[in-house]
Amino acid sequence: MTTEHLPEAGPASTRGRPRDTTRDRALMEATLAVLQSHGYSGLTTAAVAKEAGVSTATLYRRWRSKEHLVVGAARTWAEELGPDHDTGSLRGDLAALLHDKAHALEGPSGRLLRAVLGEAAHNRALAEVLFTDFVVPLQGRVSALLERAARRGEIDPVEEPEVVGELVIGPMVSHTYLIPHTPGPGPGPGPQMADKLLPYLLRALGART
């Protein structure tokens, strides 16, 4: 995979007076808000500038096109999975990852992902940033926890950790995006599905109990 067509993630210029990070943050929050309500096609830089309370000139000094702005937002709201950590068991590691994923999908990164998934079908720069910033970190945590489990003797070494990655990311995504949920008390649909998936995943991996 190349990144040659990828716009820079950063602002158009870093020279001159110090960056106003409050404005950058406001612009990224505004981009997410406009994406959620209008989608990629319906997003205009004017609408984002208005939502953020800045002039379009200010926006263009930081992001030189609509595409740069949205790719920048995708990076800003990249999957907030949190760091990999060793809980001491495959069950604990997998449960932590599933719950981190559920949390991420219900937060800004999940809302951003959902809002731009359609556009990424024919927007290579966006598809690449989704892969790099959303899929790769999850696949990295999956590989790390599988290696630890194999070292502990809980499972045999896994030859294709990316298939296990799909088994973790996929059901959480489809459950969050495809099943209509009625808000209510108690844990949301993501954490509930995380708990239900866990025993299936442990058996799929041939975990020795």
Place this chain on the structure above:
Amino acid sequence: MTTEHLPEAGPASTRGRPRDTTRDRALMEATLAVLQSHGYSGLTTAAVAKEAGVSTATLYRRWRSKEHLVVGAARTWAEELGPDHDTGSLRGDLAALLHDKAHALEGPSGRLLRAVLGEAAHNRALAEVLFTDFVVPLQGRVSALLERAARRGEIDPVEEPEVVGELVIGPMVSHTYLIPHTPGPGPGPGPQMADKLLPYLLRALGART
């Protein structure tokens, strides 16, 4: 789940002279094409009418709003999973379902689903038709194949077949929508992932070999 807010799927009127089904088909194909290139927010009935080669008056006689048009398209392009069929084994039934799903995701239904997934986050009618026409048929096939496998003694009865459904639908969706694929010879990414998932799913179900 209620359907009280769901627009009718059919045309605005079925009275008068016989329907021109060629035009209906052209309008549904045009809706999918415009959705793919412009997303829900960027779709206008004028653009769909132009793409289909009909007047906007003709379009409005059949679909009385943009929302009706898109919900109608979602139903027209509902998951083409094909019928459930008994291959004689859990392995065969699951493989057939995974490959049918891979095929559907790469066809019009998969492209439609991807194009409207973002909009469905805040459009209840669309979310409901996606659930009814995309999720429910797959869950039905999963339940049927699990029951047959339990009757054959291949697995214990499954208490929550919808969790298994997520394990089938989810990785296929995430793999198709989130991993950038370079077109090439041989089977596409969906069928390849279907084959890789199969042994994990059989183990997850505790299939007796």
